[in-house]
Amino acid sequence: MQNLGINVLFEGTTLQRLFEGLMMTAGIAFISIIIGSFLGIGMGLLRTSKSGIVQFICRFYLEVFRIIPILVWLFIVYFGVTNALDIHLDGEIVAVIVFSLWGAAEMGDIVRGALESLPKHQIESGKAIGLSFWGLYRYVLIPQAVRRMLPGAINLSTRMVKTTSLVVMIGVIDVIKVGQQIIERSVIKVPTASFWVYGLIFILYFIICYPLSKLSKKLEAKWEN
Amino acid sequence: MKNIKKILAVFFSAVILVGILAGCGSKATTETKKDQAAKSSIEEIKQRGKIKIGVFSDKPPFGFVDANGKNQGFDVFIAKRFAKDLLGDESKVEFVLVEAASRVEFLQANKVDLILANFTVTDERKQKVDFANPYMKVALGVVSPNGAPITSVDQLKGKKLIVNKGTTAETFFTKNHPDIELLKYDQNTEAFEALKDKRGVALAHDNTLLFAWARENTGYSVGVASLGSLDTIAPAVKKGDAELLNWVNTELEALGKENFIHKAYDATLKPAYGESIDPETVVVEGGKVK
Incomplete structure (x- = not known):
């Protein structure tokens, strides 16, 4: 039988390494999404503040993360900040820090948008029935805002999953890098290796990202009623 | 308004707390680092x-x-x-x-x-x-498909040449042949894929790497084997x-x-x-x- 390209996936510990790479990708992405979401909700609430200084700081923070590419942030933190402070941080930790901060900035904007989109009478009615500040958010605003921010939040999450492929530049071996190592090693003997390896990576990313969009559909349907 | 101030107070004290914790952590590592710096x-x-x-x-x-x-x-x-x-x-x-x-x-x-x-x-x-x-020593080489071989740099004028970002090939062509359009990639994998997809007419890289690649990829040969000054590794x-x-x-x-x-x-x-x-x-x- 001819040497099929798909065999490169089953040589030695190849599959196991791809799986480890996938865990790295998924781990960095999901930890960052969770931390980013919590910080983002705080950011979003702050963004609705009427204080000019708070507004300015939050706005500045968001723009800084939106304008400077994530790759540059990874370099700044991994090589710059650790050197300036004379500390050692692993690439994985740096990745989680950068992606969490980015997630916080973007999530903050999504939360703000959702809160501001709520009709004004919701706040006024809440106040009229004597709800405290916390009560107003807890029972009236946040439940409604969460539903509105869901599509944006899921979109951000899948974007974060995919952007983790940049971490290879700071020495973190993610699923794409493992794939490239396998291709480079075997491409000489198996020219179709890239097709099979990238094909598998495509399926792996799908496995990570699809449940997210499924989840959002389910939640949206659930909250519809 | 009062409540917003309260939230802010809680939020910022949390930030400061995290900052202090991080600060303690880094101080400890700084000290050990200094100890090491004193040694060779x-x-x-x-x-x-x-x-x-x-x-x-x-x-x-x-x-x-x-x-x-x-x-x-x-x-x-x-x-x-x-x-x-x-x-x-x-x-x-x-x-x-x-x-x-x-x-x-x-x-x-x-x-x-x-x-x-x-x-x-x-x-x-x-x-x-x-x-x-x-x-080790190395010079630049240019690999191209046998069907449309590139055997001299002059042939590249006005065409797309594939290089890797941050390599000597990029520097050499940017400096000495600005009239050649460069197609830059981060990864070797991507660069060679681009050559196979015919997104450029040839690929420039260290000749040693190209010898190995061309030997295994039939249909491609190193048309320009040694280019630029002999570099050392x-x-x-x-x-x-x-x-x-x-x-x-x-x-x-x-x-x-x-x-x-x-x-x-x-x-x-x-x-x-x-x-x-x-x-x-x-x-x-x-x-x-x-």
């Missing part, structure tokens, strides 16, 4: 029991990862010997997998002690890192780390006496280049170019 770099490596060497993970035959996840290749072969002679065991090396575009930063930020990642010596890089004596250490630099130079001299680099060539490069390439065009023994 080799002393530090010995104390750690491991030398951190930056190698490639996707650049066969120099540095790659085999089917079992082990680092292999020419650079890795030499790195293991360095570890054996410095620390007494070739397993006492921690391979840090680096990318071509961030090799300098890995050294500058103390992420590795030594870079052995097919690092070509250039004047620009010399300002940022210290190179030891070379163990050497281990690099952090700027100012004279002690490790001297150690590497002495080590290379000692290895030259037993023709070790030729052994490394036979073990790792020969299977990839085939018999047709004379090892003397690639190997530098004892740290001195003949």
Whole structure:
């Protein structure tokens, strides 16, 4: 039988390494999404503040993360900040820090948008029935805002999953890098290796990202009623 | 309004708390770092029991990862010997997998002690890192499909040439042939894929890498085998780390006496280049170019 390209996936510990790479990708992405979401909700609430200084700081923070590419942030933190402070941080930790901060900035904007989109009478009615500040958010605003921010939040999450492929530049071996190592090693003997390896990576990313969009559909349907 | 102030107070105290915790953590590491800085770099490596060497993970035959996840290749072969002679065991090396575009930063930020990642010596890089004596020499080459061969640089005018970001090929063509349009990629994998997809008419890279690639990819040949000045490839250490630099130079001299680099060539490069390439065009023994 001819040497099929798909065999490169089953040589030695190849599959196991791809799986480890996938865990790295998924781990960095999901930890960052969770931390980013919590910080983002705080950011979003702050963004609705009427204080000019708070507004300015939050706005500045968001723009800084939106304008400077994530790759540059990874370099700044991994090589710059650790050197300036004379500390050692692993690439994985740096990745989680950068992606969490980015997630916080973007999530903050999504939360703000959702809160501001709520009709004004919701706040006024809440106040009229004597709800405290916390009560107003807890029972009236946040439940409604969460539903509105869901599509944006899921979109951000899948974007974060995919952007983790940049971490290879700071020495973190993610699923794409493992794939490239396998291709480079075997491409000489198996020219179709890239097709099979990238094909598998495509399926792996799908496995990570699809449940997210499924989840959002389910939640949206659930909250519809 | 009062409540918003309360939230702010809670939020910022949380931020400050995190800051203090982080501050304590970094202070502790700063102190240990200072202790180490007082000692010599080799002393530090010995104390750690491991030398951190930056190698490639996707650049066969120099540095790659085999089917079992082990680092292999020419650079890795030499790195293991360095570890054996410095620390007494070739397993006492921690391979840090680096990318071509961030090799300098890995050294500058103390992420590795030594870079052995097919690092070509250039004047620009010399300002940022210290190179030891070379163990290999290389020139640029241009690989192209046999159907539309590129045999001289003149043929490239007005056409697209594929190069890798941060490599000598990029610098050479940007400086000397600005009229050639460059198509730049981060990864070798991407660059070679682009050539196969005919997104450029040819690909420029170190000739040694191209020999190996063209030998295995039928339909492609290295039309321009040697271009630009002959460059050397050497281990690099952090700027100012004279002690490790001297150690590497002495080590290379000692290895030259037993023709070790030729052994490394036979073990790792020969299977990839085939018999047709004379090892003397690639190997530098004892740290001195003949």
